[in-house]
Amino acid sequence: MKKLICVLIPFIITACASRINGGGGLYESSTHHFAVDIPAGWVQLNTDKYLMLSKEDPFLQYVLIQARPIDKPFKHTRKKLKPRMLPQEAAEIILDEISSDRNVVNFALVENIPVSLDGYDAFKVIFTYSTENSLNLKTIYYGLLSQERFYNIRYTAVEKYYFKRDIEAFEAILNSFKLHDAPAG
Amino acid sequence: MSKTIILSLTLLFGVWACATTDLPSVQSMDGLQLLPDEQRLWNRSKEEQERLNTSSDIYDDPALSAYVNQVAQKLFPEDLHGQELSFQVYMIENPLLNAFAYPNGVLYIHTGILARMENEAQLATLLSHEMTHVTHRHAVENFRTVKNTTAFLATVQVAAIPFGAYGNIAGMLGTVGAMAAVSGYSRDLEREADIEGLARMAAAGYDPQEAPRLFEHLKQDVEEQDVKEPFFFGSHPRLQERITNYNEMLRARYAGASGAKNTEQFQQIVSPMLLDNARLDLAMGRFRPAERTLTRILEGEPQNAKAHYYLGEVCRQRAQADDREKAEAHYREAVECDPALPEPHRALGFVYYKRGQLDASAAELQKYLTLSPDAPDRAYIIQYMQQMKSD
Numbered sequence: 013m014k015k016l017i018c019v020l021i022p023f024i025i026t027a028c029a030s031r032i033n034g035g036g037g038l039y040e041s042s043t044h045h046f047a048v049d050i051p052a053g054w055v056q057l058n059t060d061k062y063l064m065l066s067k068e069d070p071f072l073q074y075v076l077i078q079a080r081p082i083d084k085p086f087k088h089t090r091k092k093l094k095p096r097m098l099p100q101e102a103a104e105i106i107l108d109e110i111s112s113d114r115n116v117v118n119f120a121l122v123e124n125i126p127v128s129l130d131g132y133d134a135f136k137v138i139f140t141y142s143t144e145n146s147l148n149l150k151t152i153y154y155g156l157l158s159q160e161r162f163y164n165i166r167y168t169a170v171e172k173y174y175f176k177r178d179i180e181a182f183e184a185i186l187n188s189f190k191l192h193d194a195p196a197g
Numbered sequence: 198m199s200k201t202i203i204l205s206l207t208l209l210f211g212v213w214a215c216a217t218t219d220l221p222s223v224q225s226m227d228g229l230q231l232l233p234d235e236q237r238l239w240n241r242s243k244e245e246q247e248r249l250n251t252s253s254d255i256y257d258d259p260a261l262s263a264y265v266n267q268v269a270q271k272l273f274p275e276d277l278h279g280q281e282l283s284f285q286v287y288m289i290e291n292p293l294l295n296a297f298a299y300p301n302g303v304l305y306i307h308t309g310i311l312a313r314m315e316n317e318a319q320l321a322t323l324l325s326h327e328m329t330h331v332t333h334r335h336a337v338e339n340f341r342t343v344k345n346t347t348a349f350l351a352t353v354q355v356a357a358i359p360f361g362a363y364g365n366i367a368g369m370l371g372t373v374g375a376m377a378a379v380s381g382y383s384r385d386l387e388r389e390a391d392i393e394g395l396a397r398m399a400a401a402g403y404d405p406q407e408a409p410r411l412f413e414h415l416k417q418d419v420e421e422q423d424v425k426e427p428f429f430f431g432s433h434p435r436l437q438e439r440i441t442n443y444n445e446m447l448r449a450r451y452a453g454a455s456g457a458k459n460t461e462q463f464q465q466i467v468s469p470m471l472l473d474n475a476r477l478d479l480a481m482g483r484f485r486p487a488e489r490t491l492t493r494i495l496e497g498e499p500q501n502a503k504a505h506y507y508l509g510e511v512c513r514q515r516a517q518a519d520d521r522e523k524a525e526a527h528y529r530e531a532v533e534c535d536p537a538l539p540e541p542h543r544a545l546g547f548v549y550y551k552r553g554q555l556d557a558s559a560a561e562l563q564k565y566l567t568l569s570p571d572a573p574d575r576a577y578i579i580q581y582m583q584q585m586k587s588d
Contacts, residue, residue, distance in 0.1 A: 089480060090483065090484075091482035092482075098547075099577070108480040111480060114254070118253055124573050124574055126577050
C-alpha cells in the first residue's frame with residue numbers, strides 16, 4: 013500500500029491536489045478536526061482525503077496525515093476497524109493490510125508498540141520494504157481510533173540517508189498533532 | 198507501473214504483424230522452431246520469471262515443490278521428449294485461486310488453489326490444462342488474436358488496473374504473466390486446453406472424473422468471495438460453462454473411466470502448506486476459506502494446536518453471532534494440545550481482559566511473555582498488565 017501510494021501520489025497530486033510552497037506554520041483541517049505545525053520549507057500537498065508534506069519530493073520522503081472513516085474498506089484485507097478496538101488490534105489490521113499488498117516487497121516489521129498521541133491511546137509501527145527497483149524504504153506509522161475516524165500519521169523515506177536526515181522534522185510534525193474533537197477512547 | 202505495463206503491451210502488440218491464429222502444436226513440429234514474435238515472447242517471459250523467482254512471492258517448500266514437479270513430469274507427453282521444451286513448476290505464496298503458464302513451459306501455481314484441491318488427480322487436471330497452453334502455443338496465438346480486436350483495450354486495462362483485495366497482480370508478474378494469469382485465454386483456447394488436458398491426465402493414469410471437481414471448487418470460491426474482478430479462471434458464468442463442458446466430455450469420452458486419485462499422499466504432502474495458506478487467507482480477511490482449510494487440517498490432525506489457534510482467530514476477527522464463544526473454545530483446545538505454544542495464551546488473556554477477569558487475564562498474558570520473551574507485541578502486553586495492576 014505504501015509503495016503504491018509512494019508511486020502514485022506524485023501523479024495524483026499533480027492532477028488534483030493543491031500544492032502550497034509555504035514557509036510552514038499551523039495547518040488546521042476543519043473537515044477532519046486536526047491541526048499540525050508544518051515545518052518551514054516543506055511543501056504542503058493537500059487533498060480532501062489527506063494532507064501530504066514533503067521536503068523535496070514524495071519519492072524521497074513524505075509525511076502523510078489521513079483521517080479515514082472507520083468503516084471504509086481497505087484495499088488488501090477485508091477486515092475492518094471497529095470503534096472500540098484496542099490499539100493493538102487496530103495495528104494488527106493495518107499490518108495485515110500492508111503485508112497483503114502484493115506490491116510491497118520484502119516487508120519487514122521492525123517495531124510495534126503502544127504509544128500516546130495527543131494524549132490518546134495509539135499504536136506505532138515501524139517497517140521496511142522495497143520497491144521493484146530495489147529502493148529500500150522505511151516507514152513509521154502512527155494510528156489512533158477516534159469515534160468514527162481512524163487517524164494515521166506516516167513518515168516514509170528512502171532508508172539510506174533521507175530517513176535519518178528528516179526524522180527530526182517528522183517528529184516535530186508529530187508532536188504538534190492535535191485533535192479538535194475529543195476522541196471516545 | 199500501470200503506464201509501464203500499458204507501454205509494454207503496446208510495444209509487444211505493436212511490433213507484430215497480423216498473423217495466423219492457428220499454429221501447429223509443439224508435438225506436431227519437427228523440432229521446436231520459434232517464430233520471431235514467439236521468440237520475443239519467450240525472452241520477455243524469462244525476464245519476468247527471473248524477477249518473480251527471486252522475489253519473496255515464491256513459496257519455499259522443497260518437498261512440495263519436488264512433488265508437484267514429479268506430477269508434472271508424469272504428464273509430460275512422450276512425443277515431446279527430445280524437444281527443446283521442458284516444464285518447471287513454481288508455487289506462489291498467495292491465497293487466491295490462480296495458476297498460469299508462461300509460453301516457455303514455466304508454470305506458477307498459487308498456494309490458494311493447491312489448498313483447495315483434494316487429491317493428485319485434481320492437481321494433474323490443473324497442470325495438464327496449463328501444459329496444453331504451452332504445447333499448443335496459446336500465448337502467441339492469444340497475443341496475435343487480441344491485437345486486432347477490442348479485447349486488446351480490455352486486456353491492457355485488465356493488466357493495468359489494480360485489483361483491490363486481489364493485489365496488483367499484473368504489476369507483480371509483468372506483461373506476459375499478467376496476460377496469462379489475469380486475462381486468461383479466449384473461450385476456444387480454454388476449451389482446447391480443457392479437452393487436451395483431460396486427455397493428458399487420463400492417459401497418465403489419473404481419474405478423469407476428478408477434473409470437474411477442481412472447477413467446482415473455483416466456482417464455489419467465486420460465489421463465496423463475490424469475486425467481480427476478471428481473473429484467470431474467469432467469471433462465474435464461464436466457470437459454470439466449463440464445468441458443463443467437462444461433464445459432457447466425461448459422458449461422451451470417459452464414461453466409466455477411472456484412475457488414480459492419490460488422495461492420501463497428496464494430503465500428506467500439502468498439509469504443512471495448508472496452515473501457511475490459511476494464515477494468508479486470515480490476513481486478507483477471507484474468513485470462510487481460512488475456516489474451511491483449518492477445519493480440514495483438524496479433521497486429519499485433531500491435536501494440531503496451531504490450527505485450533507488460527508480457527509479461534511478466524512472466529513474472533515469475524516465476530517459473528519456465537520463466534521466469541523467459539524474463539525475461546527478453540528484457544529482452550531490449542532492450549533490443551535500444546536501448552537508451550539505462546540499465542541493461544543495471549544488470546545485467552547485478551548478474552549479475559551475484555552470480560553473483566555483481570556487475574557485470569559494477567560496469568561495468561563504472563564505465560565505468553567514467559568513462552569515468548571521476544572514477542573513483537575511485548576510492549577502492549579506489559580502495558581495491559583500494568584493497567585490491570587493499577588485498576
